[in-house]
Amino acid sequence: MRSFEDQLFGGVRVVHVPGIQGPHGPQGEKGEKGDQGERGPVGERGPQGPQGVQGPQGEIGPQGRSFTPDAMGPYDDRPLYDDQKAGFVYFAVDTATLFYKLSDSLADWSTGTSIKGEAGLTGPQGIQGEKGDKGEKGDKGDTGDTGPQGDRGDTGPQGEKGEKGETGAKGEKGDTGEQGMSFMPNYVGLDADRSNYDGYTKGVAYLATDTGKLYFKKSNALGDWTDGIDFGRGPTGPRGSSANEILMDPDPELYFLSVYGETHEDEIWFADTVPFDPDPVETFEGSLES
Known part of the structure; x- marks a missing residue:
């Protein structure tokens, strides 16, 4: 039921009593569109819908401008630019890393961005080029330090004794030489013990006390001695008179x-x-x- 509505006509209150609703009349013509009302408040966000189908790939954009850092050098030289303004870019060539000044504060650098990519796959071996011309011989290097003396090698076998040559003509008597120095043999003993020194080096002298002969090693060969020089006490002379x-x-x-x-x-x-x-x-x- 409809509620009662009061209306005033010339100061007299008229009370309408609703009657039975009659049938709907025909729909009238649509009126002109009214002005848009004010936008209401934004309602709460509804639940996220399912992900849509990926759209087609866009066209490739134009090539960007090449980048040139403000300064470059080894990483250890970066502190030379600590007082630069914000936006200053330093490229460390030894680490391939870019650093940006985040502000005008002293040494306020970014953590660094490496522009070195990962190592690529090894490419196929190229065709071997032609052999180049032989270069000129380089200068001889300085003589190296003398190395440590090696161990003494084993004594080689004694060579065969050569034939005795013919005796040459006697030469003229030479001038008297200066007085020589006293001589001390390397080893002294009996002639029978000389074989104990057969393996010694060239120049070793051995004096046999029982025969008075002095022997020298002619070479490093085993037992290669001279024939012996009378060097000891001579024979006993006749007894003199007092x-x-x-x-x-x-x-x-x-x-x-x-x-x-x-x-x-x-x-x-x-x-x-x-x-x-x-x-x-x-x-x-x-x-x-x-």
Whole structure:
């Protein structure tokens, strides 16, 4: 039911009593579109719908401009630009990294963006080029330091003894040389023990004390000795006479007794004779003094 509505007509309140609704009349013509009302408040966001189908790929855009950093150099030189303004770009060539000044503050750099890509796959080996011309010989390098002396090698086999050559003509006597230095052999011993040094090096000297011969190693070959040089004590000479033996001819004592007498134990008996010339006493005392 419809509610009652009050209307005033000339100050008299009229109360309408609703009756039975009649039938709808025909629809009238559509009126002109009214002005758009004010936009209402935004309602709450509804649930997210399903993802739509991917659209077609767009056209390739124009090529961008090439990028040139404001400064470049090794990473260790970046502090030289710590006082630059915001937007300043520094490229570290040794690490292939870009750094941006985030503000005008001192050393306020970005963490760095590497522009070095990942290593690509190894390409196929190219065709070998033609062999180039041989270069000029380089200068000889400096002589290196002498290395440590190596171990002594084993003694080689002794070579065969060559034939003795013909004796040459005797040369003229040379001038007397200066007095030589005293010589000391390297080893001394019996001739039979010389074989103990057969393996020694060239120039080693060995003196055999029993034969008086001096031997030298002619080479490093085993047992390659010289024939030997007489270097020791010579043969014993004849026994010499002393001065007393020369003066005692005749024997002074016998001569004294024959002139003056004879001796009896510690006493001498003189005979009455005239002394001889020379005086045998002086001859005897002179022999004792000499």
